Amino acid sequence: MTFNNINIKKSKIIILIGSISFLPLNNINIYANELSDLNQVNSRILGDYYIWRTVGSHKVGTETRGDWVHFYTGSPATRDGEKDVASCNLIIKRELTGNLKVTYKQLEAILGYVAESVEEFSVSKVSAPLKKGQYIKAYYKKNYTKHKVTQRQYLKTNGQTYATKNYAYVYSYKPLMPMIRLEYHNK
Numbered sequence: 001m002t003f004n005n006i007n008i009k010k011s012k013i014i015i016l017i018g019s020i021s022f023l024p025l026n027n028i029n030i031y032a033n034e035l036s037d038l039n040q041v042n043s044r045i046l047g048d049y050y051i052w053r054t055v056g057s058h059k060v061g062t063e064t065r066g067d068w069v070h071f072y073t074g075s076p077a078t079r080d081g082e083k084d085v086a087s088c089n090l091i092i093k094r095e096l097t098g099n100l101k102v103t104y105k106q107l108e109a110i111l112g113y114v115a116e117s118v119e120e121f122s123v124s125k126v127s128a129p130l131k132k133g134q135y136i137k138a139y140y141k142k143n144y145t146k147h148k149v150t151q152r153q154y155l156k157t158n159g160q161t162y163a164t165k166n167y168a169y170v171y172s173y174k175p176l177m178p179m180i181r182l183e184y185h186n187k
Contacts, residue, residue: 048157052101052168054110060146065095065173068181072138076187077130086138087124090178094118095144098170101151110149111172119175125182133187140180144173 072086094116100107107115127136153166 048155050164051154051156051161052151053154054102054106054149055152056150057110057147060148060171062143062176063146063173064141064143064179066142068139068141070137070139072136074127074135074137076133076135078132080132081129083129084127084136085124086127086136086180086182087122088138088140090121090123090140091118092121092142092175092178094175095173096170097173098149099151099168100170101153101168107149107170107172111147111174113174115172121175121177123178123180125180127182127184130184131186135185135187137183137185138180139183140178143176143179145176147172147174 071088074084074086077084094114096107096115104115123140125138130136149170149172151168151170153164153168155162155164
């Protein structure tokens, strides 16, 4: 971007003559104009444009996602009263659904956590006393805190910002301790 002469006087910018090159447009000429602030200079150069901002976030609740996943089958009890323990370590990724219009930085700022990272969990559950020959099968299901993030579109024109009627929504799923289910079976 080149300008032949720019004078700054009393917080005003005077552009006497200049040119700017864009691809595929070439040599858009800017003629002598007195502009009151830099936003107007940007608007003259860029024209009208739209931006998206986050305008709110709230917790929708908790939600389980996916199917029950089998992770353990115990051995049959050798005598009455035995107990079994099912345990596993899980790494669960945070998830996003919906229509993301803002940057990840803006999304993470409103959520207060990194949007697409992972959580590690060690889960275990002790069975009730088993009868001789009885055994357990253990399953887990992913569990999340669900947040809804509202994004709004704004029009930037002539150094001013105006809200439009356009909204977009994205849902963030932050993992919680997975749910565990035990099934009791006989040999």
